[in-house]
Amino acid sequence: MPTALITGSAGFIGYHVAARLLNEGWRVIGLDAMTDYYDVGLKESRHARLAPLGDFVAETGRVEDPGRMADLFKRETPEVVIHLAAQAGVRYSIENPRSYLESNIIGTFEILExxxxxxxxxxxMASTSSAYGANTQMPYHETDRADYQMSFYAATKKSTEAMAHSYAHLYGLPTTMFRFFTVYGPWGRPDMALFKFTDAILRGAPIDVYNFGDMSRDFTYIDDLVEGIRLLMDAVPERPEGGVVPDGDSLSPVAPYRVVNIGNSEPVQLTTFIEAIEAATGLTAQRNLMPMQPGDVPATWADAALLKSLTGYTPATPVHEGVARFVDWYRGYYLRNSSDPLVP
Known part of the structure; x- marks a missing residue:
């Protein structure tokens, strides 16, 4: 059976990708540092669910540790590598930028080596819609200029794109970079808005709504994202003959390297997103309207035409459906009893 190496396998996206491949019969090597950026118990629960699905080998360690990835690649010789490990979070990158330098940039260097x-x-490898930064022309297309990142998190991810391109050019490494757009769904991260809002609404606590609610995001349901990743695994980029790149393709003219958006192609107002949570919980949110946070952008919107061209697939789960599935999961995972619905 083929072997895939997934970094960040106990993370939100890594867990779902690993589960998909295990269910298809892949052997999966999962590496995760189990850092305490958020609840380690949630990460351990994700990993625990993977072992019964198939041939899953869990490794604990940091991608940035010198030689760790080299040893793992040599020992396991994975056919496919999906690098999802990273220090995530736009706002936290203002408080602790060094962790982003180490995990995102040095960690990616170790993967490339x-x-x-x-x-x-x-x-x-995972990048982010935040790479588009201060761009105002939407929807975002992979060939758009992306030079003005608004947070250090975004800057590190854009840097990894440039690093990966250089290795693809120099060493002929077929490389696809994903730009994810606000991924949400069951087993999601506690630092994301959906998790925070659901928790607060169920507890009767107020939610912080930034930019006074005048924001929109291209919310992408986790199953749609995983489908896009799985299909792109088979869309291996090749160095174009004569440097000629088809119209609309982000393929490099000098390397087997491509950037691909994975998004729902439908920006949703933050207020509409909150209303979907209210509908799923049957409760009304207490909204604490606040100004824009440093590093945030007012809107994101993916052009997913390249994903469709390469795979025939376009994400399409409506926000109200995806949010309802998350709330169902949240209640099932955290509910201890009817009088104490929110203690993990």
């Missing part, structure tokens, strides 16, 4: 020595068939 390991792939150079023991190349996989396809290297796939």
């Amino acid at each position: 390991a792939a150079r020595a023991d190349p996989p068939r396809h290297l796939l």
Whole structure:
């Protein structure tokens, strides 16, 4: 059976990708540092659910540890590598930028060095819609200029794109970078808005609504994201002959390297998102209207035409459906009894 290496396998997205591949019969090597950026117990619960699904090997460690990835690549010789481990969070990058430098930039360097020595068939790595930064023309297309990142988190992810392109060019490493757009769903991260809002609404506590609610996001349901990743695994980029790139493609003219948006292609107002949570919980939110947070952008919107061109697939789960599934999961995971619905 083929082997996939997934970094960040106890994370929100990594867990779901690993589950998908295990259910398809892949052997999955999952590496996660189990950091305490958020509840380690939630990460452990995700990993615990993977073992019964198939041939899952859990490794604990940091991608940035010198030589760790090189040893893992050499020992396991993965056919596909999906690099999802990262220090996430726009706002936290203002408080603790060094963790982003170490995990995102140095960690990606270790991945690239390991792939150079023991190349996989396809290297796939997570970037972010935040890479588009101060862009105001929407929807965001992969070929748009993206030079004005608004947070250090976004800057580190954009840096990893440039690093990966150089390795793809120099060493012929087939590489696909994903730009994710506000992923949400069951087993999501506690630092994300959906988790925070659901928790607060169920407890009767107020929620902080930034930019006074005048924000929109291209919310992407986790199952749609995983489907996009799975299909892109088989869309291995090749260095274009003569440097000629098809119209609309983000393929590099000098490397087997491509950037692909994975988003729902439908920006949703933050107020509409909150209303979906209210509908799913049957409760009304107490809204604490606040100004824009440093590093945030007022809107995101993915052009997913390239994803469809490469795979035939377009994410399409409506926000009200995805939010309802999250709330169902949240209640099932955290509910201890009817009088204490929110203690983990």
